[in-house]
Ligand code: HEM
């Protein structure tokens with residue numbers, strides 16, 4: 030059997046401390062919030078920049094008002110998804126699985142609703158600065174949200190498998206699967222909560238301040 | 240809980256290796272993805288993609304879709320989708336892929352999670368595109384041999400300038416951290432691996448995909464904006480500009496995730512005893528840089544996403560007549576762009592300080608000052624971006640703030656110089672090839688910094704902006720700084736990384752020719768800039784031809800000097816293969832205590848650090864390990 034960096038094989042090779050990978054997940058979950066903050070901050074910047082500039086009164090060309098009902102529905106779905114998952118993450122793993130499934134379902138529904146909104150919207154992408162920010166922000170938000178949903182779904186799938194098999198499996202990291210799972214649930218729920226907070230900000234700016 | 244083997248199946252041999260997830264499959268699926276994307280795009284737009292023609296600019300949707308699906312195909316072919324899909328089906332976490340030594344050289348053409356393999360992939364990949372971009376520079380200087388248009392047209396000339404600048408920036412952003420941090424950080428902090436090893440492989444391969452995409456710009460008319468991609472020129476460009484967008488967005492993705500990975504690794508996976516105040520200075524440099532990469536690159540991605548949307552789905556972020564503003568791009572670009580220049584500079588500072596302790600045989604002078612300098616630079620670099628826009632319509636009242644904040648950065652930069660000087664002071668200096676490159680770094684970077692002050696001073700920037708003076712400024716900082724540190728790192732660490740010696744004699748020839756030719760190329764550009772020669776213009780005032788010819792000839796000498804280096808690499812690493820000593824520089828940092836070649840798991844036992852990283856000239860205390868070496872025996 031071959032030894033490898035992550036999975037040293039053989040008695041004489043000391044495995045890495047088991048707390049490393051869970052800690053990496055904890056820190057990673059927070060740092061990724063920093064990255065997405067700067068990504069969406071660009072849209073916030075564009076929003077205020079173009080709105081303040083309002084070149085030739087082209088911030089909004091024509092009647093550019095997205096349907097507030099759909100906007101509220103989308104924001105509510107995200108918010109519900111994040112709150113349920115985060116609350117459950119602090120309790121038992123059984124709760125986490127159910128909450129995770131609900132969170133993923135709600136999140137996907139929000140993404141779907143977003144694309145339905147594009148179809149029924151009565152302005153196009155070329156209707157001025159606002160329309161640009163609206164499409165750019167909401168579309169990239171929907172796409173980036175799939176990343177978070179994937180992360181949650183991984184936790185759900187693992188919990189599902191563990192329940193079916195009735196046991197944790199061995200991992201090749203010298204950390205128990207339980208510890209990794211708990212860290213994954215904690216980090217993904219923190220990230221998802223933060224991400225949804227950005228979505229709420231998007232709602233406020235795009236629908237209320239717009 | 241026990242460790243379980245990862246790759247239990249015996250590695251395939253011979254031709255059968257080609258079948259499976261590797262670079263070849265990646266390329267095939269990448270090409271397939273390109274055509275699929277194009278097909279879909281053509282269906283949407285009702286047009287075909289044209290190559291090399293006047294209509295090359297007309298079908299951005301197909302080109303963008305082609306690139307996107309091409310990259311996805313490439314990554315899937317390399318096997319990046321396998322593990323995420325497994326996790327989606329509930330499989331337990333696993334960290335390793337193709338880490339075993341039994342895979343041989345084949346590892347280098349696959350998704351490998353051994354940090355040492357990824358580092359070497361970076362080294363070679365970056366080397367290749369560094370040379371390609373350098374070749375572009377030679378072509379630029381060939382055009383400038385005469386004041387009129389004579390070899391290339393204006394359009395081709397600008398494309399060459401853009402390809403040179405973008406490729407250098409995009410490649411060398413990972414030029415120091417890619418090979419050296421990936422290789423060294425896990426060893427120096429005793430972690431054996433990056434926190435997210437697959438991500439490490441991902442950042443490398445995504446970068447390579449981007450580089451190839453940038454080259455394809457020539458099929459679609461190139462792009463005229465230079466590396467900064469300014470609007471509205473960008474929005475008006477042909478589909479060649481799509482290649483620029485896609486390339487830089489992928490570079491941004493790679494940077495962001497690489498920085499993220501480094502911050503997590505250094506924060507959470509330091510072995511026992513590796514406190515923050517014992518972190519080698521190179522690791523500090525990487526750490527400061529990593530924060531900038533992680534936070535600044537997303538803004539670049541967003542700015543380019545907006546540019547891409549303007550060109551495909553008809554939004555108007557940057558289109559003034561329709562509610563947008565070209566200046567929005569300039570702002571977003573430089574909010575990323577200024578941290579970017581320090582992303583280029585900081586790791587070089589780390590390497591130079593790290594090496595100076597070895598070759599002056601002294602502890603690092605002012606360790607805390609150096610750390611403060613690095614972190615200070617990282618922090619301040621967020622508050623200066625408008626100095627690139629002093630004469631581009633900025634509100635005049637804002638100028639003093641950005642002028643002062645820019646000049647303030649000289650302060651922490653000064654700390655680094657001070658620490659370098661303090662370390663050299665009364666040291667027993669050995670003028671080895673790596674040390675020569677470090678000393679040259681001090682000289683070059685000083686000129687870069689001083690000329691930077693002229694740029695940051697608004698009254699003088701009104702003259703120097705957009706001129707060859709600015710061009711000379713950033714070549715002194717980047718080529719004179721980053722590239723010299725790059726070579727210092729190569730000559731210093733290659734004996735450990737590859738286990739073979741590089742010829743010292745050829746190294747010295749390389750150094751002296753490069754140092755002289757570099758200065759002879761870029762110093763006259765300061766003068767040309769003062770005379771008013773603008774950047775990115777194909778023709779110039781005939782009275783400047785003398786200096787320009789001098790510069791071009793010096794530039795060819797840089798090219799020749801690089802050939803000496805290339806020859807050295809081929810001769811030493813491929814032909815002669817003289818094994819390197821385990822510790823040829825008598826260095827005391829931990830990587831030199833490992834055997835050569837370094838085993839796949841780095842150390843048998845996780846090291847325990849119980850001393851400062853630079854114990855040169857300090858008598859060992861009895862009963863205490865004299866160096867920052869693993870206490871419990873070596874691997
Ligand atoms: C004391 C330190 C520095 C100061 C005060 C400084 C100042 C400036 C200023 C004011 C400009 C804008 C000039 C103009 O466009 O008119 C500039 C341009 C530039 N600087 Fe620096 N700089 C410093 C160090 C560096 C370093 C360390 C790097 C990179 C390693 C760097 C890379 C660049 C680049 C790439 C540009 C030109 C970008 C472009 O227009 O294409 N600078 N610098």
Ligand SMILES: [Cu+2]
Nearest residue numbers: 577580624627
């Ligand atoms: Cu700058």
